[in-house]
Amino acid sequence: MDSPQAVNGMESRARWKYLDSILSTKSPYADPDYIPGEDVITFLESSRVLVIGAGGLGCEILKNLALSGFKDIHVIDMDTIDVSNLNRQFLFRQSDVGKSKAEVAAAFVESRVPGVKITPYNGKIQDKDEDYYMQFKLVICGLDSIEARRWINSTLVSMVDMEEPESLKPLIDGGTEGFKGQARVILPTVSSCIECQLSMHAPRAAVPLCTLASIPRQPQHCIEWAHIIAWDEQRKGDVLDTDDPEHITWLYKTALDRAKQFNIPGVTYSMTQGVVKNIIPAIASTNAIIAAACCNEAFKIATSCAPYLENYMLYTGDSDASGLYTYTFAAEKKDDCPVCGNLAQTIRIDPDMTLGEFIASLAERAEAQLKKPSLRTESTSLYYQAPKQLEEQTRPNLEKKMRDLLTDGEEVAVSDQALAIDFRYKLVFER
Amino acid sequence: MTATATTPPPIHAPTAKEKKYDRQLRLWAASGQQALEESHVLLVIAGNGDVCSGSSVAGVETLKNLVLPSIGNFTIADSAKVTEADLGINFFLTSQSLGQSRAEECKQLLEELNPDVQGHAITTPLSDLLQDPSHLRPYNLIILCAPLPQEQRRIFCEHAQQYSVSLIHVQSAGFYSSFSIQLPSVFPIVDTHPDPDSIQDLRLLSPWPELLAEAKALDDLDKLEDHDHGHVPYALILLYYLEKWKQNNEGKAPDTFKDKTQFRDMVRAAARTDNAEGGEENFDEAAAAVLKTVAPFSIKSGCREMFEKDSCKVINKDSASFWIIAAAIKSFYETHGVLPLPGSLPDMKAKSADYIKLQNIYKSKARKDVAEVAQSVRSMEKKFSRKDVILDGEIEAFCKNAAHVKVLEGSLLPQLRIENGDVQTRKTMLKELQNTETLLPILLAFENGSRSQLDDMIANNGKIDFEALNNQFAEVERVGGRELHNISSVTGGMVAQEAIKIITRQYVPVDNTCIFDGIGGTTLVLKL
Numbered sequence: 001m002d003s004p005q006a007v008n009g010m011e012s013r014a015r016w017k018y019l020d021s022i023l024s025t026k027s028p029y030a031d032p033d034y035i036p037g038e039d040v041i042t043f044l045e046s047s048r049v050l051v052i053g054a055g056g057l058g059c060e061i062l063k064n065l066a067l068s069g070f071k072d073i074h075v076i077d078m079d080t081i082d083v084s085n086l087n088r089q090f091l092f093r094q095s096d097v098g099k100s101k102a103e104v105a106a107a108f109v110e111s112r113v114p115g116v117k118i119t120p121y122n123g124k125i126q127d128k129d130e131d132y133y134m135q136f137k138l139v140i141c142g143l144d145s146i147e148a149r150r151w152i153n154s155t156l157v158s159m160v161d162m163e164e165p166e167s168l169k170p171l172i173d174g175g176t177e178g179f180k181g182q183a184r185v186i187l188p189t190v191s192s193c194i195e196c197q198l199s200m201h202a203p204r205a206a207v208p209l210c211t212l213a214s215i216p217r218q219p220q221h222c223i224e225w226a227h228i229i230a231w232d233e234q235r236k237g238d239v240l241d242t243d244d245p246e247h248i249t250w251l252y253k254t255a256l257d258r259a260k261q262f263n264i265p266g267v268t269y270s271m272t273q274g275v276v277k278n279i280i281p282a283i284a285s286t287n288a289i290i291a292a293a294c295c296n297e298a299f300k301i302a303t304s305c306a307p308y309l310e311n312y313m314l315y316t317g318d319s320d321a322s323g324l325y326t327y328t329f330a331a332e333k334k335d336d337c338p339v340c341g342n343l344a345q346t347i348r349i350d351p352d353m354t355l356g357e358f359i360a361s362l363a364e365r366a367e368a369q370l371k372k373p374s375l376r377t378e379s380t381s382l383y384y385q386a387p388k389q390l391e392e393q394t395r396p397n398l399e400k401k402m403r404d405l406l407t408d409g410e411e412v413a414v415s416d417q418a419l420a421i422d423f424r425y426k427l428v429f430e431r
Numbered sequence: 432m433t434a435t436a437t438t439p440p441p442i443h444a445p446t447a448k449e450k451k452y453d454r455q456l457r458l459w460a461a462s463g464q465q466a467l468e469e470s471h472v473l474l475v476i477a478g479n480g481d482v483c484s485g486s487s488v489a490g491v492e493t494l495k496n497l498v499l500p501s502i503g504n505f506t507i508a509d510s511a512k513v514t515e516a517d518l519g520i521n522f523f524l525t526s527q528s529l530g531q532s533r534a535e536e537c538k539q540l541l542e543e544l545n546p547d548v549q550g551h552a553i554t555t556p557l558s559d560l561l562q563d564p565s566h567l568r569p570y571n572l573i574i575l576c577a578p579l580p581q582e583q584r585r586i587f588c589e590h591a592q593q594y595s596v597s598l599i600h601v602q603s604a605g606f607y608s609s610f611s612i613q614l615p616s617v618f619p620i621v622d623t624h625p626d627p628d629s630i631q632d633l634r635l636l637s638p639w640p641e642l643l644a645e646a647k648a649l650d651d652l653d654k655l656e657d658h659d660h661g662h663v664p665y666a667l668i669l670l671y672y673l674e675k676w677k678q679n680n681e682g683k684a685p686d687t688f689k690d691k692t693q694f695r696d697m698v699r700a701a702a703r704t705d706n707a708e709g710g711e712e713n714f715d716e717a718a719a720a721v722l723k724t725v726a727p728f729s730i731k732s733g734c735r736e737m738f739e740k741d742s743c744k745v746i747n748k749d750s751a752s753f754w755i756i757a758a759a760i761k762s763f764y765e766t767h768g769v770l771p772l773p774g775s776l777p778d779m780k781a782k783s784a785d786y787i788k789l790q791n792i793y794k795s796k797a798r799k800d801v802a803e804v805a806q807s808v809r810s811m812e813k814k815f816s817r818k819d820v821i822l823d824g825e826i827e828a829f830c831k832n833a834a835h836v837k838v839l840e841g842s843l844l845p846q847l848r849i850e851n852g853d854v855q856t857r858k859t860m861l862k863e864l865q866n867t868e869t870l871l872p873i874l875l876a877f878e879n880g881s882r883s884q885l886d887d888m889i890a891n892n893g894k895i896d897f898e899a900l901n902n903q904f905a906e907v908e909r910v911g912g913r914e915l916h917n918i919s920s921v922t923g924g925m926v927a928q929e930a931i932k933i934i935t936r937q938y939v940p941v942d943n944t945c946i947f948d949g950i951g952g953t954t955l956v957l958k959l
Contacts, residue, residue, distance in 0.1 A: 014515035018484060018913035022605060025909050028902040029950050060920070063522050067916035084453045088499050090544050114526060178458055179928060179938070183952070215662070217786040218778050245444060262783045269445065274457065281457040284499040285931065288492065288924030296606075296917040296949050306606060309952040317928045320623045320835065323941035324925065326954040 016041075019069050022305070029306050040303050041069065047137040047302045048072040052125055052152060054101040055079065056282050057142025057174050059091045060291030062105055065140075066113040068299045074119045074136070076128075077102040082243075088284035125152055130159050138170040138301060140294055144280065146201060146369065147418050149173060153186070153194035154339045154421045160189045172297050174290040178281040179317035181290035184331070185297050185309045188340065192311060192331040195339035195421070200331070202366035219259055219266035223275040226254035242277045251276060289315055344411050344424035351403035351429040355383060358402060362414070368423065370416045377412055385417070403429065455500050463935035468503045468547075470934045473570040475557065475587065476509035476533070477579045483912030486576035487511075488520050489603035491537050492923025493574060495523070497930055498541050498548045505541070506570070508553040508560055509534035520916045557583050564590045572930055577602035578879065578912070581850065588613055588844045597933045600844055601926055605910030606949035607873045607903075608922040611959070612929060612941055614841025617742065619753045621828055622937045625835040632773050632834065633724045635669050636684050641792050646670035652701070660703060664781040664789050665717035669725065672698050685725055695721040713780040728769045733837040738764070740838065748815040755821060756829045757836075759807040763800070771800035771830035801830045839942050845959035846878055857888060859959055865894040870946040870955040872900045876907035906950075918949045 013020060023044075026036045049070055051061050054077035065073050079101050081092045091108040092101070102120035110118050121128075125148060133139070133155060143149055153171065161167040171186040173194065186193050211217070212225045231240055231251065241247050252272040259267045273279060293313060300308045314327040336343040345367065349358060355375075362370045375382040382405060383397055384390040397405060406412070406427060414423040449456065456464060474494055476487045487509070494505055513528040513536055521537070528536040534552035542550040553560060560566050561583060567573065567590050575587055577600055584600070591598040595615035602609050638646070646667050652660065663671075673684060676694055685694040695718050702714030737743055738761045742754045750758075764770055774797025776790045805826045812820065829836065842848070848856040863871045875885050882904065889895050925945065932938040946955045 012515065015519040017516040018520055019915070021913055022910055022915060027606075027909060027950070028905045064917050064920055067520060067522060083447075083450050086499075086545075087452050087455055087501075090495060090499055093543075094546075112522060112525060211780075215781070215783050215786075217781060217783055217790075249444065263787050264783070270449070270453070270456075273445075273453075279454070279457065282454040283458065283496075283928075283931075285496040285924045285927035288496050288927070289921050290924075292917045292920035292924065293949075293952065296915075296921065297952075299915075299917060300950075306950045313952040317925070318624055318938050320625045320837070320939045322956050323932075323939050324928070324945065324954070325956060326952070328951065328953045 016069065023069075023303060027306050031304060031307070034304050036305065040305065044069045044299075044302050045071045048074065048135055049298065049302075050133070050136040050139045051075040051142065052139065052148070053077055053142035053144075054091075054105040054120075055085065055142065055144070056088045056284075056287040057176065057291045057294075058101070059089045059105055060287050061140055061142050061174075061295055062091070062109045062118065063112075064292050064295035065298065066109050066116040066118070068295055070298075070302070071116050073116065074121065075102050075106055076121045076123065076125055077105075078122065078124050088282060088287055090284065130155065133159060133169065134167065136169060138172065138298055140298055141171065141173045142291060142294070143173075144175070146198075149194050150198070150339075150419050150421070153188070154419060156186075157188040157193060157340050158420070170301050172294045172301075174294040176282060176286045176290050178283070179286055181286050181315045182313065183290050183293040183297065183309065183315075184312045185301075186311065190333075192333040193337060193340045196334040196337045196341075197312075197331050198369060199366040203364060203369055206364065216258065216262055216264060219255070219264055219268075219271060220275050222255040222259040222262070222264060222267055223251065223272050225258055226251045226272075227276045230254050230258075242273075248273055248276070286315075286317060289317070338423040339421055344426040346426045346428055348428050348430040349402055351408070352401055354398060355400055355402060355405060356398035359383065359398070368414075370414065370419075370423070372418065373414045373416045373423075375412055375414050377406065377410060382412070402427070452501065459931070459935050459937050463931075463937050464501070466935045467497075467931065468501055470502050470572065471504040471506070471570050472497060472502055472572045472574065472930065472934075473567070474505065474507045474509075474574045474576065475579070476507065476511065476576045477557065477583075483578070483604075484517070484520060484914045485578065485912070486601050486603045486608075486914065486919070487517070487533070488914045488916060488919035489601050489608060489922040489926070490574060490576040491521060491523050491541070492920050493601070493926045493930065494537075494541055494923075495544065496924055496927030498544045498550075500931070501545055501547045502934070504549045504551065505538075506551040506553060507534040507538050508557060509537075510554055510556045520914050520919070522916075561586045564593075567591070567596070568594060571596055572933060573598045574926065574930070575600045577846075577877065584844075585847060585850075588847055592616070592841075592843060597841075598844065599926055599929060600846060601922060602877045603914050603919040603922045604877070604912045605906060605915060606918055607877075607907060607910075607947065608918050608949075609874045609877060609944065609946040610922065610926050610929070610941075611845050611874075611944040612841075612933070613844040614839055614933070614940070614942070616841055618839040618841055618940075619737075619757075620837045620839070620936055620939060621753075621832050623832065623835045623837055624938050630773065630775070630835065631724065631777055632728075633666050633776075634728065634769070634772065635666065635673060635724050636727050637769060638670060639796055641796065643670070645789065645792060646674065657703060657706065661706075661711045661713060662780065662782045662785065663713055664779045664786055665713050665720055666724075666776070666779065666789065668698065668701075668713060668717040669720065672701065673725070684727075691722055691725060694725065716779055730764070730770060731834060734770070734834060737836060737838045746811055746815070748817060750815075752819070752821045752825060753829075755808055755811050755817075756804070756826055759804045759811065759826075760829065760833050762807055763804050770833040771804055772797045773831050773834070774798070775831075797830070801827050804830055837939055839940070841943070845944055848959070849875075849878060849884075852884075856959055859957075861888060861892075863957055864889060864900070865892070867896060868899070868953075870903070870948050870953070871957070872903040873907060873946050873948065874944065876904045915949070918947070921949065922947060 023040050024036050051058055054075050080098055081096045081101055083097055091105045096104050100122040102122050106118035106120035156169050156171050159167055174183050212221055216222050252269050255272055256267050297308050300306050310330050312329055312331045317324045319325050335341045336345040362368045362373050372385045374384045381394055383394045408429040412425050412427055474490045476490055477485050511533045513524055513531055513533045518524055523537045523540040532554045534554050538550040538552040573591055598613040600611045649671055685691045699718040702711045704710050737757055743757045743761055746758050774794045776793045808821055808826055863869050929940050932940040941956055942958055944957050944959050
């Protein structure tokens with residue numbers, strides 16, 4: 001695809017005329033010390049940046065960075081391309097289905113924008129260590145998983161060495177759902193981090209098991225029943241694969257039968273898929289807004305040509321009052337943040353609840369969202385998910401009441417293997 | 432009673448198309464998708480000055496976001512040839528595009544994104560296109576990339592108005608962008624997708640006989656077994672205690688905030704607490720729902736305004752079906768003091784059979800209301816001997832969303848009204864300019880030559896932050912119409928969302944102007 005103009009690496013600057021011009025004059029909003037010109041452009045070109053996710057946001061992010069003057073871009077994604085990606089992940093074609101997202105996306109943007117180098121990694125962020133992350137100037141996330149966000153957030157926070165300003169890697173994070181989305185800028189240890197803001201992204205309340213088991217009322221209840229209860233009972237040994245049409249069809253029919261039994265209308269194949277795969281609606285335009293808002297922040301941070309976002313922008317494109325609105329605010333850093341704070345978080349609990357119940361509640365608490373936590377106090381192990389021996393040893397504690405395991409106000413350390421964080425909770429008794 | 436509800440639909444695995452568009456069909460459904468696929472969008476880019484990119488990237492990015500979800504057709508009208516500077520900001524050009532027609536090249540690379548979409552290019556000068564306004568008829572949305580010669584812009588806007596076609600005027604330069612929408616003079620939206628939390632309509636203070644009977648059938652709640660007591664749906668709990676409340680309060684329902692909190696306490700106190708959980712979930716739900724659901728029926732301003740429009744008051748043989756249904760609903764409202772019941776029941780703790788029974792009470796009342804509205808629609812059809820029969824589905828959808836229907840009234844593009852010196856527009860601008868942190872100066876700075884007009888308007892006005900205003904003007908001047916890809920991409924996303932809302936007639940579009948500031952990360956939406 002190389003043009004005559006781009007051969008021999010002697011790419012002309014004419015292509016970057018508009019960008020160069022904007023970076024060669026000074027905005028009234030720029031810092032008084034900012035000096036526009038060639039140095040800024042050189043610095044921008046030499047900034048190595050990491051993009052996490054090559055999906056709906058990631059495709060846009062790669063395009064945007066390449067057209068913002070970044071030349072050295074890395075991208076990580078562990079997924080392969082699915083046909084349902086094609087309505088928005090515009091670097092992929094029908095013939096790419098099944099291939100690595102990171103690799104296809106990188107190759108596409110490299111061929112479209114001469115002079116930009118994009119290095120793909122087809123795998124998990126957890127495969128990489130601090131040395132790897134240390135090489136980047138900044139990190140941009142376009143992920144749909146909260147867990148992955150929390151992992152990279154705590155990794156970047158733990159990398160900060162106050163003596164080494166270069167060790168602080170700004171993290172820019174985007175997320176979308178339907179017509180809505182958010183873009184946020186995080187300076188690890190300096191400003192509010194993803195963990196500080198966790199309670200703003202509360203998980204949806206789960207339907208109580210007894211509703212699913214005995215008093216379903218909604219089509220979703222019947223689907224969840226098929227998913228959580230019937231599958232395990234009736235298809236023992238089969239590992240559920242939500243991408244397998246046979247499996248989805250089975251769940252759909254099972255849910256439909258149950259719905260019929262209770263006279264509940266509304267179970268559909270599409271709804272079954274939506275519930276069991278936890279599908280979030282996604283469209284190209286929202287991805288475009290959020291990805292570009294994130295890249296705009298990356299551009300401002302890398303060039304200092306204008307102040308960056310402090311620190312959170314919420315975009316709502318489906319307001320029935322005003323059509324759209326944005327809410328831009330400074331999320332606060334929390335002293336008791338388990339990742340970037342130094343105080344234990346206080347949690348009020350009923351002392352008569354069992355340890356098992358407490359552990360279950362950690363999954364739903366907006367500020368914790370821990371699915372497989374292990375707990376210990378300063379003196380004893382309360383419960384460990386692994387290794388097996390320790391799990392067996394601590395399992396009897398699950399039935400015990402909290403008041404018999406702890407004193408009022410005692411501190412508990414909680415870890416979850418999915419996250420690189422130790423949480424500290426101060427448990428205060430309350431009835 | 433609900434035979435159709437329990438007949439299982441035939442098992443059909445999703446089609447290839449449903450799979451591809453699954454993530455968006457969950458938002459605007461098959462009806463929205465069909466509207467998109469039947470649409471034809473025209474993108475107009477002015478010929479190239481060599482200094483300014485003419486918001487062409489914002490325009491092309493908008494198209495990308497419309498091609499992906501599958502608009503039927505798009506046409507790019509642009510007589511420019513691709514320059515090297517274009518390659519640095521526009522993703523839908525390659526090095527080989529240099530010197531070729533920008534419209535043709537972009538069209539081709541955009542088409543690659545989705546084989547279901549047909550692209551077209553018009554490479555002759557805009558003046559040719561405008562010679563015969565009927566050339567604009569195939570398009571149901573026109574997007575103008577600014578700046579455009581004032582005369583041409585005017586012709587586009589006036590034609591769009593004449594043919595009731597929506598038009599969006601987009602400008603992007605440096606860290607700023609704006610867009611304004613010119614809607615047809617009447618733009619009704621039935622499916623506004625209101626916030627699900629705001630659509631509950633339980634009619635607890637105006638129950639119909641079947642609903643009231645269901646509450647009465649509870650007889651004496653205190654005599655129920657614990658299990659039954661803990662499974663009475665909260666809507667019935669509230670109806671039950673409302674009757675009790677009325678008995679003690681001269682037949683009046685709780686009205687003031689104080690009444691309602693007292694009533695809430697009454698409900699809360701009725702929960703049984705001598706159990707393992709120390710309470711009852713259904714009573715918790717009931718208490719939590721008091722402030723929201725124990726309120727007399729009232730219609731929202733959008734609906735009220737609709738009723739007051741002449742098109743709603745005076746129906747004739749040429750009335751659009753929207754207005755005939757609106758008039759039928761208006762007469763329903765005048766007869767009953769309420770709108771047709773939407774008929775949906777939120778989930779609430781209850782035994783399956785009890786919940787389904789209650790749900791059916793709501794549904795059948797809703798069907799009854801639809802039937803009444805349909806009857807008056809039919810009699811109007813007959814009276815005016817209309818040939819086109821309004822579909823039952825349309826009446827039903829309208830009844831279901833009646834409380835949230837909106838009618839927007841488009842007027843000439845604000846930029847043209849500013850040019851015309853329109854007094855009302857001036858007034859609105861002056862008021863807006865007095866708000867701290869307003870972004871309006873950006874739009875005015877985009878409009879060439881409006882600074883002198885502006886200075887006349889605001890001279891010596893003590894409420895205006897001149898430093899902020901001058902900075903915004905200075906920033907616009909500094910970048911001289913050059914686009915930053917990121918800002919044009921944000922803008923292309925925003926404009927595409929608006930285009931989808933306009934084409935699908937779902938959700939509520941911006942009425943009428945939005946300004947984006949990529950330095951502060953904020954937007955301003957205002958009606959100019």
